[in-house]
Amino acid sequence: MAFKGEVIEKIAALLTVAFGLVAALAWNGAIQAIFKSIFGEAENIPAMLSYAVIVTIIAVIVTIWIARLADKAKDEK
DSSP states (O other), X not given: OHHHHHHHHHHXXXXXXXHHHHHHHHHHHHHHXXXXXXXXXXXXXXXXXXXXXXXXXXXXXXXXXXXXXXXXXXXXX
């Protein structure tokens, strides 16, 4: 029984990661489209680096924000 529960837990974790990857790819496409509409084609290295830096900064800020919300929700329980 413990093995079955562990397998289900791992499958659930893998499915969660898979859906997260799909969502990340969707957001990547949307952000690239916005970036291109604002800055033009991002075919050159400086534009690609700018895109990567901007997305990384946004990802770090959002990750910190989500972690704080999760901590706050955990503390309220």
